[in-house]
Amino acid sequence: MRKIANFASAIDAQNAVLYLLEHGVVARVHIPLGDAQFYRLKPGQMGAMEVHLADEREREVAEALIAEWRALPAVDHGWDEQAEADLSRLDPAITITCAACRAELPRAPGAIDGTCPACAEPYDLLERVVTQHGPEALDACYPEPAPIVPEHVAIPAPVPCPTCSYALADLPVIGRCPECGRDYDKLAIIRAYVLGEGS
Ligand SMILES: [Zn+2]
Ligand SMILES: [Zn+2]
Structure with missing residues (x-):
């Protein structure tokens, strides 16, 4: 479990995830129960949404960012249009x-x-x-989903190497892990995690 926060609505959870991604922290919305697509139907009625972290080592930073995000006035991040079919x-x-x-x-x-x-x-x-x-x-x-994470976010992001879990912070989007020497693709790692294909 890498749960970092609970949210009452899917929109809040998605916006918080987007805020984390914008700040280089890879996270995703996790729905404790039910079909992964069903949350888009009634965002206010699905109960607790969880936000999970890709890398436990970023917990402190992520908690600070979530607190920062909660203190922000409600902002249109562009994702809430997905709420309405x-x-x-x-x-x-x-x-x-x-x-x-x-x-x-x-x-x-x-x-x-x-x-x-x-x-x-x-x-x-x-x-x-x-x-x-x-x-x-x-x-x-639903409109096409926005690109998950831009390159200027992916480069500083300390995503874990898929082979050895080394934090690949400030390394190119595609490269070779300095710890284990295996090739990695940060966008693929992030995409797999955010879309729930990774662990
Ligand atoms: Zn009838
Ligand atoms: Zn590695």
């Missing part, structure tokens, strides 16, 4: 039906909930899409 981008071939009576639900622009025109049962369109077609059906509804 744009259902107009949904595959037109997908049908969404009422859970109660199976009538097809209307897909009016901007309307993400309402009551079924056939049986008056309330519905949540995002919930219906995920239930009927899986969270991947919503992939087209």
Whole structure:
């Protein structure tokens, strides 16, 4: 466990991670329970989000940065647009039906909930899409994710060498580990970690 902080919403957790990345600390959002994609649906309702550190040695710095971030006035980091699914981008071939009576639900622009025109049962369109077609059906509804970390952040970042865990701070993005002599690619290490592919 490399948990560094808890957040009430996915947006706060993502923004805190972005703040850490901007300051050269590699971290990611960790969802204690549930599908990794589901958090994008209802950011305020998923309970505790955790932020995890790639490298335990950065804990002190990361804690200070998180405290700094919490003290900032709410800033638009550009990530919160991911919170809202744009259902107009949904595959037109997908049908969404009422859970109660199976009538097809209307897909009016901007309307993400309402009551079924056939049986008056309330519905949540995002919930219906995920239930009927899986969270991947919503992939087209979100903007392309921002690049994870720019080079000027990756160079000073003390990411651990994948072979020997040596902290590769202030070394080129692609190079050879001075400790064990193996090749590394910092962007690949960071990408794997932030996307949850690493350990
Ligand atoms: Zn109905
Ligand atoms: Zn190494």
